[in-house]
Amino acid sequence: MKDLQRWKTSGGLDFASSVERVMATTDCESRAGREVTLEELDDVLDQIAASSSFSSASLRERVITKHGRSIRADEGLSKVFRVLQSSETKWMIRIISKNYSPARVPETLVMSRFHFLLPDLLRFQNSIPAAVGLLGSPTIWHMPIQPAVDTCDELKEVASRELEPQAGIMTARATHEKARSIRHCCQLAGPRRMSVERKYDGEYCQIHIDLNKSGAAIKTFSKSGRDSTSDRMGIHRALRDSLELDTAGCKIKKRCILEGELLVWNDDGRIELRAPGAVFFSGCIISLLN
Numbered sequence: 001m002k003d004l005q006r007w008k009t010s011g012g013l014d015f016a017s018s019v020e021r022v023m024a025t026t027d028c029e030s031r032a033g034r035e036v037t038l039e040e041l042d043d044v045l046d047q048i049a050a051s052s053s054f055s056s057a058s059l060r061e062r063v064i065t066k067h068g069r070s071i072r073a074d075e076g077l078s079k080v081f082r083v084l085q086s087s088e089t090k091w092m093i094r095i096i097s098k099n100y101s102p103a104r105v106p107e108t109l110v111m112s113r114f115h116f117l118l119p120d121l122l123r124f125q126n127s128i129p130a131a132v133g134l135l136g137s138p139t140i141w142h143m144p145i146q147p148a149v150d151t152c153d154e155l156k157e158v159a160s161r162e163l164e165p166q167a168g169i170m171t172a173r174a175t176h177e178k179a180r181s182i183r184h185c186c187q188l189a190g191p192r193r194m195s196v197e198r199k200y201d202g203e204y205c206q207i208h209i210d211l212n213k214s215g216a217a218i219k220t221f222s223k224s225g226r227d228s229t230s231d232r233m234g235i236h237r238a239l240r241d242s243l244e245l246d247t248a249g250c251k252i253k254k255r256c257i258l259e260g261e262l263l264v265w266n267d268d269g270r271i272e273l274r275a276p277g278a279v280f281f282s283g284c285i286i287s288l289l290n
Contacts, residue, residue, distance in 0.1 A: 014099075014101060014102075015093065015097075016089075016090040016091070016093040016094045016097070016099075017090060019086075019089055019090060019093060020086045020087060020089060020090035021086075022086075023085075023086035023089055024086040026086075027085055027086050031082070031083050031084075031085075034083075035083070036080060036083050036084060036088075040080075041080065041092065041095075043066075044071075044076045044077070044079075044080055045076075045095075045096070046059060046062070046063055047063050047067060047070050047071045047076055048070070048071060048072075048073045048076050048077070050062075050063035050064070050070040051070035051071065051072065051073075054226075056226070056227040057227065057229060057230060058227070077096075080092065113146075114145075115135055115145050116145065116146055116147060116152060116155075117135065117140060117143070117155075117156065117159055118131060118132070118135070120156060120159075121134045121135070121163075123172045124163055124171065124172045125165075125166065125169050125170070125171065125172070126169070126170035126171070126172065126221075126225040127169050127170065130166065130169045134162075134163065137162050138162075139158060139159060139161075139162045140159050140162060143155055143158075143159070165257055167208045167209070167210045167219075167255040167256075167257060168208055168210065168219055170206060170221045170225045170227075171206065171257055173204075173206075173223075173259065174259075201261065201263075202261040202262050202263030203222070203223070203261065203262050203263070204222070204223040204259070204260075204261060204262075205220055205221070205222065205228075205232070205259070205260065205261070205262040206220065206221040206257065206258070206259045207219075207220050207239065207257070207258045207259070208220070208221070208255075208256075208257050209243065209245070209252055209255060209256045209257075209258075210254075210255045211245075211250075211252060211253070211254055211255065212254060212255065218236050218239060218240075220232045220235075235262070
């Protein structure tokens with residue numbers, strides 16, 4: 001235990017390296033079971049994450065469908081650590097803690113070496129499976145993985161025509177410029193038509209509506225891209241009333257993605273859209289999907 005505590009000393013080894021040093025004395029011993037694959041490690045991390053109330057509903061559903069239950073962190077990790085060599089354990093700990101120090105992994109560079117479009121696709125759809133899935137679209141599939149530098153911009157322009165937001169997957173936030181004055185605002189707008197609205201400084205929210213699902217399924221995403229549907233369950237009724245879902249006056253035909261600032265409060269502690277000062281959603285439609 002004394003060796004494991006050395007990471008707390010100033011200028012000493014980090015925790016992952018301290019564990020490696022302790023386990024190195026057993027590297028010559030045989031390990032129980034076969035080597036662990038990256039897919040198995042990923043599966044264990046999914047099972048552990050699913051036990052957290054902050055994990056997405058889709059992750060919990062996937063884990064329950066595959067394994068029947070989630071597992072405690074110590075239960076899942078102990079099985080893995082008994083098989084790994086000391087150097088492998090070090091990097092496993094760094095993966096879990098999301099701290100690769102002293103190594104530096106430039107994510108954009110790594111993803112672009114996999115495919116030159118992957119960083120842009122991931123910004124468009126905030127999901128690795130969804131972004132990788134877009135690489136299989138007919139147009140992008142026939143593009144070179146690493147094209148000549150002078151053709152990248154042209155190929156990206158061609159690929160952008162194939163992209164369409166998907167309801168249920170976080171879409172990249174639009175870029176905005178902040179005006180420093182009224183004059184600067186007019187300069188940014190140029191000859192374009194402008195609209196002015198009251199600004200409510202609330203919480204960014206991206207709302208996905210899919211009328212093809214039973215009960216007009218609503219999914220919400222926070223600014224960080226996390227699925228916050230269950231966290232924001234209390235506002236679903238207000239959203240249904242505001243958007244007139246399940247009524248003849250509903251403007252949404254099939255699917256829709258909206259984004260804006262969400263501000264919720266009520267002196268009585270209730271969420272009621274019809275009540276003064278209850279729910280304000282100030283924003284815009286990103287996409288109406290066919």
